[in-house]
């Protein structure tokens with residue numbers, strides 16, 4: 001009888017140890033991979049370079065050809081995916097996507113209000129996107145950015 005109880009006790013302890021071990025494994029190794037919060041590569045969070053798109057003087061004038069300069073920008077994650085729009089004009093502008101777009105790390109893309117003269121709008125892209133955007137008060141001001149993964 002005593003032997004049977006000991007064997008039973010060892011069985012229970014074994015099950016408990018197995019449960020604790022699998023729970024530790026789950027929390028330490030499994031959860032970080034499956035978490036909904038995006039895990040972004042360090043080199044994407046801290047790219048080597050930066051991209052600047054200038055809203056040049058005279059951008060509010062419909063007859064002026066250039067406004068967002070450069071108008072088309074190709075961006076690679078880990079290189080120049082931190083983008084700043086500078087307003088060098090004497091009029092307030094916006095950076096507004098033609099269609100709503102959100103980066104799963106940085107959130108909704110687009111300036112919340114206007115970017116006043118001398119002010120900036122900055123956004124860190126962490127995923128591939130192709131974005132057509134414009135200025136809300138001056139819809140003839142348009143630009144495009146294409147963000148792609150780095151090719152090794």
Ligand SMILES: [Cu+2]
Nearest residue numbers: 093094135138
């Ligand atoms: Cu504008």
